[in-house]
Amino acid sequence: MKGSVPEAVPAGLSVPARARRPVLPVYEPPLNAASQLGFLVLIPFLFFLFSRVLDITVPRLHLPLVFGLMASVAAIMEGSLLSVLQSNVTRFLALFSFWFCLAAVTGLWKGGSFTLFKDYWIKSILIFFCVACLTASLPRVRRALQALALAVSTSALIGLFAGELDREGRLRLSGGELANSNIFGMFMTLGLTFCWFGMADPKAGKGQRAFWLLLTGPMLFAAAKTGSRTALVCFMLTGIYFFLRLPAQKKLLATLFIPPVLLATILFMPAHLRTRFATITVMEKAELEATASELERAAVASTESRWYLMKRSLIVTLQHPILGVGPGNFMVAENALSTEEGLARGMWRVSHNGYTEVSSETGIPGLFFYLAAVGAAWFTLRRLRRFQASLPDMAEFRHIVFCLQLALFSLLVDVFFGLSLYSYFLPALLGLVVALDRWASTAARDTPRIKTGAARAGNGRSLAGAGARA
Numbered sequence: 001m002k003g004s005v006p007e008a009v010p011a012g013l014s015v016p017a018r019a020r021r022p023v024l025p026v027y028e029p030p031l032n033a034a035s036q037l038g039f040l041v042l043i044p045f046l047f048f049l050f051s052r053v054l055d056i057t058v059p060r061l062h063l064p065l066v067f068g069l070m071a072s073v074a075a076i077m078e079g080s081l082l083s084v085l086q087s088n089v090t091r092f093l094a095l096f097s098f099w100f101c102l103a104a105v106t107g108l109w110k111g112g113s114f115t116l117f118k119d120y121w122i123k124s125i126l127i128f129f130c131v132a133c134l135t136a137s138l139p140r141v142r143r144a145l146q147a148l149a150l151a152v153s154t155s156a157l158i159g160l161f162a163g164e165l166d167r168e169g170r171l172r173l174s175g176g177e178l179a180n181s182n183i184f185g186m187f188m189t190l191g192l193t194f195c196w197f198g199m200a201d202p203k204a205g206k207g208q209r210a211f212w213l214l215l216t217g218p219m220l221f222a223a224a225k226t227g228s229r230t231a232l233v234c235f236m237l238t239g240i241y242f243f244l245r246l247p248a249q250k251k252l253l254a255t256l257f258i259p260p261v262l263l264a265t266i267l268f269m270p271a272h273l274r275t276r277f278a279t280i281t282v283m284e285k286a287e288l289e290a291t292a293s294e295l296e297r298a299a300v301a302s303t304e305s306r307w308y309l310m311k312r313s314l315i316v317t318l319q320h321p322i323l324g325v326g327p328g329n330f331m332v333a334e335n336a337l338s339t340e341e342g343l344a345r346g347m348w349r350v351s352h353n354g355y356t357e358v359s360s361e362t363g364i365p366g367l368f369f370y371l372a373a374v375g376a377a378w379f380t381l382r383r384l385r386r387f388q389a390s391l392p393d394m395a396e397f398r399h400i401v402f403c404l405q406l407a408l409f410s411l412l413v414d415v416f417f418g419l420s421l422y423s424y425f426l427p428a429l430l431g432l433v434v435a436l437d438r439w440a441s442t443a444a445r446d447t448p449r450i451k452t453g454a455a456r457a458g459n460g461r462s463l464a465g466a467g468a469r470a
Contacts, residue, residue: 031137038074038134041067043147049127049424050151055176056162072126075133080438084132087434089380092373093427096362097125099369100327103362107326108333116328116422124424131431136438141400144432145197149215152191156218159184160225171225177423185231186414188223189238190425192216193410196242197403202395220261229303230417238410245402306352306418312337313351316360324363327422333360354415358422370421374412377433381405387440397440404433 045067048054054063075081084090100121104113135144155178164174170181178184198204198212223231243254316325316333325333335346351357359367384401411419411426419425 032078034074034077034079035134038071038078038130039140041070041074042130042134043143045071045130046144046428047147047151047154049428050148051154051158052173052176052178053154053158055173056158068123068126068130071130071134075130078133080133080136081129083438084129084434087132087380087437088376089373089430089434090128090132092369092376093125093128093430096366096369096373097121099323099362099366103323103366104327106323107361108329108336109326112328112332113326120420120422120424121327124422124427127424128427128431128434131428132434132438135432135435136442138397138400138436138439141432141436141439142201142203142396145194145400145403149191149194149198149212152187152194153215153218156188156191156222159222160218163222168227170227171222180418181226182228182230182418185223185226185228186234186417186419187425188219188226189231189235190407190410190414191219192235193238193242193403193407195219196406197399200399202399234410234413234417237413238406241409242406245406305347305349309334309347309349309351310353310356313353313356313360317356317364320360320363322363322365324359324361324366327361330357330360350418350420352418354419354421357420373430374408374426377430378405378408380433380437381408384437384440387444400436404429404436408433 045064048064048067054061085094100117104110104117107113131144135141155173159171159173159178162174163171166172166181172181172184173179178187195212195216198215199209201208201212204212223235239258243251246254312334313330316330316337320333330351331346331348335348338344338346351360355367355371358370381401381404385398407429411429415421415426
């Protein structure tokens with residue numbers, strides 16, 4: 001039986017030191033044909049979405065749409081949809097989707113809300129369900145994280161060799177989700193968390209770990225060439241969280257390794273981008289010296305614009321606290337607000353803060369439902385940490401939980417600095433959390449060795465529901 005305890009070695013036989021290490025009791029639930037086929041389709045689907053490789057190769061084939069539809073059909077036929085619906089993460093996302101539609105019906109510009117739903121949110125919610133249904137085993141979550149690491153590294157290489165520079169000389173992709181330098185830079189920070197999974201994977205050999213370490217190079221270089229100060233802040237905050245979560249013996253290694261890497265990244269950065277990074281603490285143009293360059297003034301103007309738009313989105317939230325102004329309608333509302341105040345026109349830009357974007361467009365209840373889904377996922381991971389604490393031989397499980405927490409933290413920081421909550425990045429990660437929780441609950445019920453530890457963590461209850469209630 002999969003997941004059973006290995007038999008003891010007969011007396012008198014010598015066992016190599018490497019073989020004496022505990023064997024991971026990896027449990028895999030029964031898999032049907034739809035599940036196996038769906039997972040084979042899901043992996044390239046995630047790779048295409050996160051790498052954006054098709055944007056510069058064969059965009060007319062619409063392969064992500066084809067793979068996405070195949071994965072969605074497989075997820076329905078696989079038979080675990082009802083199990084996924086029992087998760088509090090799923091329930092709150094469903095409530096947000098309902099509130100999204102309600103806000104769209106009452107919004108300022110229904111056409112804009114419909115376009116946002118069709119082009120973004122319906123894709124995001126389908127990705128969540130596909131991931132949650134088709135990756136409910138430890139090896140599958142592992143492969144999904146590896147695919148995401150490869151995808152982000154591919155995206156970095158595409159940016160370095162086929163990307164474009166904006167008028168300030170900042171790197172970005174030519175189109176798609178990553179056509180903004182700040183989003184592209186923050187996306188690289190997320191990719192580093194996926195690479196860490198491969199670098200510290202307890203199942204990986206030295207060669208494999210070196211491979212994942214090598215993939216971080218393009219990400220760091222691409223992030224530096226974006227000249228994104230928000231990406232730098234996201235990297236620093238994620239790094240602090242990562243450092244605090246590391247075991248004591250690994251903190252010294254990180255202290256010795258990280259500073260030289262950052263120094264090398266800065267040295268290889270173009271001079272005009274180093275000048276831009278130097279303005280990270282300057283909030284207003286009045287703080288600049290008279291000799292400041294045009295690039296420095298443009299960077300500070302960008303900061304002023306971001307803070308201004310975030311304040312405007314808060315004003316719109318307070319004016320429309322229940323249903324908001326409709327998904328995708330903040331620019332319309334901000335323009336109307338500006339003309340009411342006697343200005344010629346609004347800025348016609350997004351709020352540059354994912355949280356206030358949702359609160360202004362779907363109201364405070366909409367933001368609550370989305371954050372409740374994220375909170376349920378976060379508490380699920382915390383509960384999974386306690387669950388695996390009683391299984392000291394499951395190093396891979398512990399590592400996956402840690403990497404999902406690290407990636408989720410990084411994404412939540414990215415959202416504050418402009419990553420949209422409507423995009424598929426966060427729902428895909430939430431789907432992995434639900435899938436891992438489903439695996440843990442099934443393993444606790446079906447595997448005697450794990451059941452003993454699960455009883456102390458909650459008598460085999462669904463960890464997502466228990467985590468959300470905590």
